Amino acid sequence: MGIFFCGFHLNAQKYITKEGNIELFSKTPLFTIEAVNKKVASIVDFGNGDVVATTLVRSFKFHEALVEDHFNENYMESEKFPKASFKGKVINFKDVDLKKNGDYKITIKGTLTMHGETNPVDAQGTITIKDGKVSGKTQFNVSLAAYKIRVEESYKKSINDDIRLSITFDYAPLAN
């Protein structure tokens, strides 16, 4: 009986989104690259701080079709490496009171896998609790070189090595 309740309790602290948002941004004096992906799935577990997120690389949408084409074909090789995934922990998950409205500063540590490479991620973010709704925001940079995304010399002036990722997830309780 105890185990049953324990399990139930843990599940009640899991939150999920299937339409998380990632904005990608790179700016150089020559060229600005912006894209939005609205099809990111993520689960955060306030029972133990686990947080995971995953998406299809080709779900990033660009204003210029040609830039989207280059992103998929030349750089991310999205046919060969279709997914990008994060797994890690909200280190200070115990600071978040799910029953109390407010903004909670959080620290996230984990690993991001894309283009066949895995690198550590260490980021600050915010969890906002509003009337039982949970949303998470964070922003961090990824280095193209660290993921072996090769930019030709002649394009280095147009594409920043550090790509900024701005992440917004509006979670709902995971129904079990």
Next chain:
Amino acid sequence: MKDLLIIRLILILSLTSGVVRAQDDLLNSLDKDIAEDVHYVGYTFKSTHIINGQSVENMKKNQLDFRINHRFGELNSGLFNLYGLDNALINFSFDYGITDRLMIGVRRGTYEKTYDGSLKYLLFRQCTGKRNFPVTVSYYTDFSANTLLYSAPLQRRLAYVHQLLIARKFNDKLSIQLSPSFVHRNSVQANDVNDVYALGFGGRYKLRRRVALTWEYFYCSHTAKSDTYYNPVALGVDIETGGHVFQLFITNSRPMVEKGMIAETTGDITHNGLYLGFNISRVFALGKHKEKEKE
């Protein structure tokens, strides 16, 4: 003491691997949420043209392709003509994506001072997943008018082209296209035919990220019995830079409008009939920026 340390190590290891496994399970549980029912294969070709002929590719919605195409003079016409560069036919064209599937175009070419309008519609997309379709199919039609100064009513100056473009992307590198085509010219020379049927074979092979080898050949119904006309053939490379696609090639066909390319190619590859060709495509993204739409 040592035993204790080992036990502790094992404990720590099993605990951390348990954590990682739990995260992997969570991650795996999301796979179905991001899975696409149908995956459409894109980027079959780099440009709306393979070389002389149309490819299955369209401009997407609100994208404008401005092309400047050149066919130079005979390659072996000597240094005096700079190997044909002195004698170029030029085409300007604008192709615009009304939707992701429908593209319209206008063009003006030196050959017969032709003005033409075209329409390309994406009928089927190559896809895998719950639905499988082996090829991408587009329909292309072109309507052109010869505006040379000679006495003929407008009606006699018109020509029509219909093409079914059927392409398959076999892998990252190799794409092959078949193009059954029909050309009707309202008026022709006495020894010529109004209707020409043709079957085009084209393809590309990516040599590097931004460089591809391209080839194209049209088998035409009227060339076997003709002394004047030949089947158009071309071999070239696509070079892609930031916003441009450059297509450099050698061909026996100088007219760039499809009715001319398919029905009126005069270059005999065995007798000096080879020309250098050069297409430049510049794509502009028009319309409101997605970010601004949101505000």
